[in-house]
Amino acid sequence: MEKKEWYVPDDGEQIRSLLETGKGLAFLAEKEETGELAGVFVVVLPGKGEKNLGREFGLSEEELPLAAHMDSAAVREKFRGFGLQRRLMETAEQALADRGIRYLFCTAHPENRYSQNNIRGLGYKAFQRKEMYGGRIRDLFVKRIPPEGCGKDAANLFSTEDKK
Numbered sequence: 001m002e003k004k005e006w007y008v009p010d011d012g013e014q015i016r017s018l019l020e021t022g023k024g025l026a027f028l029a030e031k032e033e034t035g036e037l038a039g040v041f042v043v044v045l046p047g048k049g050e051k052n053l054g055r056e057f058g059l060s061e062e063e064l065p066l067a068a069h070m071d072s073a074a075v076r077e078k079f080r081g082f083g084l085q086r087r088l089m090e091t092a093e094q095a096l097a098d099r100g101i102r103y104l105f106c107t108a109h110p111e112n113r114y115s116q117n118n119i120r121g122l123g124y125k126a127f128q129r130k131e132m133y134g135g136r137i138r139d140l141f142v143k144r145i146p147p148e149g150c151g152k153d154a155a156n157l158f159s160t161e162d163k164k
Helices: 012-020 084-098 113-121
Strands: 024-030 037-044 067-075 103-108 125-132 136-144
Touching: 012 024, 012 037, 024 084, 037 084, 067 084, 084 113, 103 113, 113 136
Parallel strands: 067 103
Antiparallel strands: 024 037, 037 067, 103 136, 125 136
């Protein structure tokens, strides 16, 4: 990571708590031949909690449970450059669509071109820039999953002017 402030990792206890309480999901990428862990992607299911980014976007109370945070991606250094973050996000998107999730939110540092490119390349749209995580600037992104689920055209079905 070029600059440490670009990434704010969750600690192991936070992730364990999310997974044990059903408020999060983890997706793993492994080297096929050896089972070596290559990367991990964590999704948070914030429900109607105060930290649900859907509140920033203007979702109604009824829509908040339909939101997920594409929270954290980490790829081991020797596996970088193979598109694992993108593939993990795509896998998570499909799993979330299958669960009825319709709004995906994520954040990235404005200068983190790797994450920005992955996020935008998957069809997410920036809707706000704000301080988060103890005063660190982040761009907030949203992507709507249509009722029919993910697909090649899903990214084109969303406009930040028309979130419904």
